[in-house]
Amino acid sequence: MDIKSSILVTGGAGYIGSHTAVALVEAGFRVVLLDNLCNSELSAVEGVRSLVNAGRGASVEVPFYEVDCRDREGVSEVFRSELKKGTRITGVIHFAALKAVGESVEKPDLYYDNNIGGTKVLLDVMKEFEVESLVFSSSCTVYGEPKIVPVDENSPFLPSESPYGFTKQECEKLIEEHSKTNDIPKLNSALLRYFNPIGAHPSSLIGESPKGIPNNLVPYLCLSAAGTISPLTVFGTDYPTPDGSCVRDYLHVMDLAEAHVAAIQYLIAKSLSSDLTGSSHTRAFNLGTGSGVSVLEVIAAFEKATGIPVPHVLGKRREGDVVSIWAEASRAKSELQWHATRSLEEALKDAWNWQKKSK
Numbered sequence: 001m002d003i004k005s006s007i008l009v010t011g012g013a014g015y016i017g018s019h020t021a022v023a024l025v026e027a028g029f030r031v032v033l034l035d036n037l038c039n040s041e042l043s044a045v046e047g048v049r050s051l052v053n054a055g056r057g058a059s060v061e062v063p064f065y066e067v068d069c070r071d072r073e074g075v076s077e078v079f080r081s082e083l084k085k086g087t088r089i090t091g092v093i094h095f096a097a098l099k100a101v102g103e104s105v106e107k108p109d110l111y112y113d114n115n116i117g118g119t120k121v122l123l124d125v126m127k128e129f130e131v132e133s134l135v136f137s138s139s140c141t142v143y144g145e146p147k148i149v150p151v152d153e154n155s156p157f158l159p160s161e162s163p164y165g166f167t168k169q170e171c172e173k174l175i176e177e178h179s180k181t182n183d184i185p186k187l188n189s190a191l192l193r194y195f196n197p198i199g200a201h202p203s204s205l206i207g208e209s210p211k212g213i214p215n216n217l218v219p220y221l222c223l224s225a226a227g228t229i230s231p232l233t234v235f236g237t238d239y240p241t242p243d244g245s246c247v248r249d250y251l252h253v254m255d256l257a258e259a260h261v262a263a264i265q266y267l268i269a270k271s272l273s274s275d276l277t278g279s280s281h282t283r284a285f286n287l288g289t290g291s292g293v294s295v296l297e298v299i300a301a302f303e304k305a306t307g308i309p310v311p312h313v314l315g316k317r318r319e320g321d322v323v324s325i326w327a328e329a330s331r332a333k334s335e336l337q338w339h340a341t342r343s344l345e346e347a348l349k350d351a352w353n354w355q356k357k358s359k
């Protein structure tokens with residue numbers, strides 16, 4: 001049988017995973033999706049399938065496995081099932097995690113078990129099946145409240161503000177440790193530290209669908225603009241920033257998806273260029289635009305991009321918020337040949353179009 005290779009996308013039914021799956025197929029990769037659907041719906045998998053098949057003669061298969069990353073036997077079975085079909089998983093992009101900062105404070109053990117436990121199982125199974133390339137979804141939350149902005153990848157990990165942030169720091173350390181102690185098979189990994197992903201696919205076939213009332217700025221802002229939720233509260237206007245509201249680095253999820261393609265290509269190249277005795281390689285990359293934007297500026301940019309007013313009130317600070325953080329993103333540019341190309345307005349327009357379509 002002619003063995004083909006594919007990339008396993010854990011959390012592939014989620015927000016960033018679904019956009020990345022589409023970008024991978026567009027770049028010529030075969031993808032296999034795994035998700036336990038705890039924070040997503042099968043409709044996202046259908047959205048991915050529609051997008052990758054739009055305008056193509058032959059149909060592109062996108063296998064989906066409803067499996068929990070902590071289920072060792074279940075994850076191994078995904079690799080075995082694909083082998084039986086003549087497909088070898090040669091790289092993994094690990095998105096699957098719980099990500100609600102507030103919930104993580106209430107249920108820290110759930111976050112440790114799900115996020116760190118799931119990563120441990122995945123590393124074991126990757127070793128069993130001799131998979132050498134791992135892209136890990138990390139976050140700028142690993143930097144805590146940085147002393148200097150923009151932050152680069154050498155900035156120290158500061159005590160995390162939440163159990164969620166702690167799981168990202170621990171998973172990064174776990175992967176690094178695993179790489180150091182496992183040269184045969186090698187583990188080459190890219191630790192991608194996302195800043196604030198926003199927006200949706202321009203087709204509006206996939207986007208961000210948080211369950212319940214959104215905690216994050218842009219999903220809340222869109223519901224507020226649609227009039228289906230109480231006005232947006234700007235959390236704090238007395239911070240030491242130009243307009244008093246917090247500053248973040250918002251990047252379009254389509255740019256972020258393309259960064260994953262660049263990262264997996266980088267790892268494959270690393271694998272090919274080193275011989276059997278070459279040692280494992282781990283590299284962290286900041287993924288952001290390199291520009292900081294305040295909450296009030298996001299509201300103004302949304303109104304400009306869509307012509308829709310955003311009902312909002314000025315409120316108190318939210319506990320645990322970092323004041324200002326944005327990326328020093330030159331490492332991704334020089335080593336992955338990736339940089340964000342889409343504007344804030346484009347991202348907000350796409351988020352709004354998704355909101356209108358999904359209501």
Ligand code: NAD
Pocket residue numbers: 010011012013014015016017034035036037038039040067068069070094095096097098099114118137138139140194195196197
């Ligand atoms: P998401 O919730 O939309 O996607 C995560 C997916 O993982 C969901 O579909 C969920 O059902 C699945 N999942 C969770 N635990 C699982 C498990 N044990 N087994 C199998 N599937 C499981 O979130 P997202 O925004 O797409 O985030 C993807 C990754 O990026 C996460 O690791 C998140 O921590 C990280 N990240 C996100 C942001 C952000 O602002 N969205 C920022 C930084 C980092």
Ligand code: UFG
Pocket residue numbers: 099101139140141194195196197215216217218220232233234235236246247248295318321
């Ligand atoms: N904000 C408001 N009102 C809201 C929601 C948010 O003013 O209703 C403000 C926040 O105070 C913050 C900014 O908008 O200043 C962005 O807040 P988000 O909740 O959208 O994003 P965070 O920067 O707090 O955190 C996000 C993810 C984390 C991730 C981090 C870095 O939620 O999981 O980005 O990637 F770790």
